[in-house]
Amino acid sequence: MRPVTKIILFGLLLSAACINQAGAQTLDTAIARQLAAAKDTVEKPTIKNPAFEETDSAKLTNPKARIPRKAAIRSAILPGWGQVYNKKAWKLPFVYAAIGGTGVYLVDNIVWYKRMQYAYVIAEAIKGGRDSIGSEAYKKVNADLKRVYFEGSYGVQPEYLRTERNYYRRYRDYAAIYFVIAWALNVVDATVDAHLSSFDISPDLAFKIQPGYSEMARTAGMSFIVKIK
Secondary structure (H helix, E strand, O other): OOHHHHHHHHHHHHHHHHHHHHHHHHHHHHHHHHHHHHHHHOOOOOOOOOOEOOOOOOOEOOOOOOOHHHHHHHHHHOOOHHHHHOOOHHHHHHHHHHHHHHHHHHHHHHHHHHHHHHHHHHHHHHHOOOOOOOOHHHHOOOHHHHHHHOOOOOOOOHHHHHHHHHHHHHHHHHHHHHHHHHHHHHHHHHHHHHHHOOOOOOOOEEEEEEEEEEOOOOEEEEEEEEEEO
16 A cells, blocks of 8 residues: 555544544533533422421411410510410410519518618617617618517517528528529420420321230230321
8 A cells, every 4th residue: 555545544534533532522511511401400309397488587387386486585575475475375374373473472572681681780789889779770670570679578689680581581582593483484384385386286196095905915904096197
């Protein structure tokens, strides 16, 4: 074969290879574009909470559902507000009875502690000769305390006043704890009610008790059956 013929054949083979490679690259690019377009058009599945349409904004889709955070904040600001938000206004008497009762107990002990403390200071001053019965400071002492701890048969008694003062200080501290607990229970109750507001309590849920037999123990007994349809 002549050299010229060889050169021509080599050139033809090289051209064919370049054309095939360019065609393959063009085909790969077209396929990639089609896959990218198909990926963009595919909708991503979204998982939604049955009670809320959006988790961040907490938009309600269930009209009976309530947001626990809102219920808690309302009850913390004003006792009973969270219960009203949860549509449980019938709980208001119980809420205000608990908070009102502990509040009155707290205020009463604070008042008597201050009376006892003041009477004790005056009694110590009289006992030490720095004050006297009938002075302006003495006139401010509670009348009942005057009769028992100043004008009784035992005279001025600062020791007993100190003991009574310590009792009322202890009662005051306990009353403060009871008041805080009552307020906290009001918040907890509202929050729990809000959480339970989205629970399914329809007639499709069934609970019953019926006689049963245990194959393992080979004894008869009672069975608790929960059926969810």
